[in-house]
Amino acid sequence: MVLTLSTIPTVPKPFLKWAGGKNQLIEQINNFFPNELFNGSIKRYIEPFIGGGAVFFYVAHKYDIQELFISDINAELVIAYKTIQYHVDDLIEILDKITTKYLSFDESEKSKYYYQTRTHFNSRKKSLNLDNYHFEWLERTAQIIFLNKTCFNGLFRVNSKGDFNVPAGIYKKPSIYDPKNLKSVAKILQNTKICHGDFTEYESFIDDQTFVYFDPPYRPISNTSKFTSYSQPSFNDSEQLRLRDYFKKLDNKGALIMLSNSDPKNENINDNFFEDAYGGYKIERVRATRNINSNALKRNSINELLIMNY
């Protein structure tokens, strides 16, 4: 299959299910974007905590922006984005083979195949050089998409050794990938700089014609929890404040900035962490349903914060 450059009719969707994904909030977030994005005076869009990319795909599809930049600290995610950027047709071929095989299996064969793939995925991790493209990235990207869509609850989680450790889910006919969507994603990525690293990585590119959207991991409710569901060291209060300092630095450079986070007042009405940290900036609340939560009773409607310097 060859990637055509015809216009993309629908907004590309995340190709992975990602904890904290903003799919369901995107229209609400759009209502708070800066006017400069609507009137075409933003030249550069930067999203440093890209995750599944719901906001990025929406923005890149809807608005005319010359330069797009995405990054994440999760190397597997960056491998997947880079693979789709340059090798989407080969990736689709591999996914097609994997999916056809998986769907032909009965329940116990499906589970066996899942665990074989997971073991293979984990065993190759250390031999990969994450800096330079290697043909093995193709197989790895196909595997992470397959594992993400067939694992229990659909998420990416690794243990302290860095091994993907989610058990198999039970699905009859899961939707593993959509070739049209992957091509739309690839088309957008042609014009995107992708990098692996900390959220401060793109600092030198940020000026007064830049719009930056930050969607960091949620602030852990208890500061003692060591790992978030992404299994990076927890994005605790000191990380949240490091990000706040960076936010201020970019504000001083004249960039337009939006940051989202979960509202601690969902749990404790007296928790003023973000009001204190972002005093003087605009703070809005939007309603969301939390999707990935091990406690089914807590899958309810909650507030999310949007913090803006405009």
Ligand SMILES: C[S@@+](CC[C@H](N)C(=O)[O-])C[C@H]1O[C@@H](n2cnc3c(N)ncnc32)[C@H](O)[C@@H]1O
């Ligand atoms: C809430 S998720 C982003 C979700 C995304 N907006 C979406 O719609 O899927 C946060 C992301 O931040 C990444 N992350 C955590 N710490 C980071 C850091 N210090 N620098 C850059 N990215 C980081 C995680 O790997 C994760 O992908």
